[in-house]
Amino acid sequence: MKTENMPKIELHVHLDGSVRPETIMELLPNTKEEDIKGASENLKDYLKKFDIPLKIMQTKENLERIAKELAEDLKKDNVIYAEIRFAPMKHLEEGLTPNEVVDSVLNGLKKVDIKTNLILCLMRGADFSSNLEVVNLALKYLDNGVCGLDLAGDESTYKTRDYKEFFEIAKDNDIPFTIHAGEAAGVESINAAIDMGAKRIGHGISCLEDKDTLKRIIDEKIVLEVCPTSNTHTGAVLKYQKHPIYNLYKKGVLVTVNTDNRTVSDITLTKEYSKLIENFGILKEAFINMNKTAIKNSFLKQMEKADLLEKYEEIENNTLE
Ligand SMILES: [Zn+2]
Numbered sequence: 622m623k624t625e626n627m628p629k630i631e632l633h634v635h636l637d638g639s640v641r642p643e644t645i646m647e648l649l650p651n652t653k654e655e656d657i658k659g660a661s662e663n664l665k666d667y668l669k670k671f672d673i674p675l676k677i678m679q680t681k682e683n684l685e686r687i688a689k690e691l692a693e694d695l696k697k698d699n700v701i702y703a704e705i706r707f708a709p710m711k712h713l714e715e716g717l718t719p720n721e722v723v724d725s726v727l728n729g730l731k732k733v734d735i736k737t738n739l740i741l742c743l744m745r746g747a748d749f750s751s752n753l754e755v756v757n758l759a760l761k762y763l764d765n766g767v768c769g770l771d772l773a774g775d776e777s778t779y780k781t782r783d784y785k786e787f788f789e790i791a792k793d794n795d796i797p798f799t800i801h802a803g804e805a806a807g808v809e810s811i812n813a814a815i816d817m818g819a820k821r822i823g824h825g826i827s828c829l830e831d832k833d834t835l836k837r838i839i840d841e842k843i844v845l846e847v848c849p850t851s852n853t854h855t856g857a858v859l860k861y862q863k864h865p866i867y868n869l870y871k872k873g874v875l876v877t878v879n880t881d882n883r884t885v886s887d888i889t890l891t892k893e894y895s896k897l898i899e900n901f902g903i904l905k906e907a908f909i910n911m912n913k914t915a916i917k918n919s920f921l922k923q924m925e926k927a928d929l930l931e932k933y934e935e936i937e938n939n940t941l942e
Contacts, residue, residue: 622905624894628936629700630915630929631879631890633799633823633846634691635742635773636707636726638882640674641690645884648677658887660854664805665775667855670885679715681725688729691883696735698889701936702929704920705730706740706771709758710751719758727766736929738768738920740799743787745774756787759796768920769797771823772814777805781813788817797920799846803827804857808834815843821918826852828874829865835872844875844918849897850888851881867901870911877915878908909937 645652652673661667677683688705695703705726712722723739730737741759743752759770770791772784781802791798800814804824808831814822815837825845828834838845847866852858858865870876878897880888897903916930 622898623941624898625699625891626940627699627891627894627905627908628912628933628940629698629890629894630877630912630919630933631695631698631700631703632821632877632915632919633848633879633881634695634703634705635671635882636688636691636705637671637674637678637711638885639691639694639880640678640687640884641694642884644687644690645674645677648683649673658885660856662856664777664855664857667885668775674884675711678712679717681717681721684712684717684722684725685729685732688726689732690729692730692733692735692737694883694889695737696733698891700735700890701933702736702916702919702921704738704740704768706742706773708742708744708747708773709755710744710747719754720761723758723762723767730766739766740769740771740920741767742771742773743784745772745776745779745784747774752784752787753790756790756796759791760794763796764922769799771798772800773823774801775805776801776810781806781810781817785813785817788819792818799823804852804855807831812837815841820844821846824848824852824857826857826865826869829869835874839873842875844877844914845869846879847876848879848881848886850893851886854886861896862900864900866897867903867907870903870907875914875918877911877918 657673709719709722741755743755799821800819801823802814803811807827821844823846828838849864
């Protein structure tokens with residue numbers, strides 16, 4: 622099966638982790654490749670690789686360019702719908718306002734013919750007021766380029782439960798959300814995210830450590846946004862061959878395949894699908910199921926989901942082996 626030709630859905634990709642290396646090198650010529658990509662020992666060290674791209678993501682022009690380039694890369698990867706996430710408050714260092722940041726990213730995405738939406742990330746460890754501003758920003762742009770919220774950052778230091786009140790506001794205002802949990806922390810973090818109302822979890826792979834949590838994820842139809850290569854780069858999984866994604870799928874967990882960070886983890890969905898086939902013998906039918914899971918649990922409106930599902934099936938049926 623030719624993975625590049627398969628239509629794909631991407632629900633979990635970070636803008637700042639997916640800046641083209643050529644663009645970083647052009648704008649910051651002294652950058653070393655190892656400083657922006659590759660494996661780390663833990664999530665904390667992995668997150669340091671975002672410091673360099675963030676330096677060039679502080680102007681309207683660069684944000685627009687970087688968003689446009691990511692949209693082009695997604696299109697090349699045969700992604701037909703993507704939910705791109707980023708933390709707007711990390712782009713205010715040179716005087717942009719949060720509105721200008723979001724507008725610039727949306728302007729860049731609009732230049733490419735691909736369906737996308739933004740997920741705005743609250744940050745673990747950020748000030749209360751700064752996270753609250755992100756919730757308000759999502760509310761302002763909801764259905765106008767923004768489809769939801771996320772909680773990102775260092776899960777090993779900052780507990781998921783401490784961010785509960787932001788997601789209460791999100792629920793009250795019908796803002797869909799996903800939460801990074803069960804990547805660098807255990808099932809306690811996953812359960813907190815589900816208790817807080819998350820229907821989608823970023824990673825969540827540590828749910829296999831506890832059968833009650835696993836059962837809960839299956840029973841409550843919680844969707845995991847799984848990012849296999851990234852998990853080996855943050856040390857969440859020691860070896861690709863040991864990644865639990867196929868095991869989770871076979872147990873009945875709703876899993877989706879995602880890249881997380883296309884540059885930091887040097888990955889595309891085409892490459893990820895190929896690695897999954899190579900290491901686990903995953904069949905085409907499973908990829909189709911996972912992509913349909915992604916469409917049904919995207920943050921799109923019901924009508925848009927139905928249209929996208931139809932489009933996906935049409936392309937899938939016409940894809941040559
Ligand atoms: Zn992530």
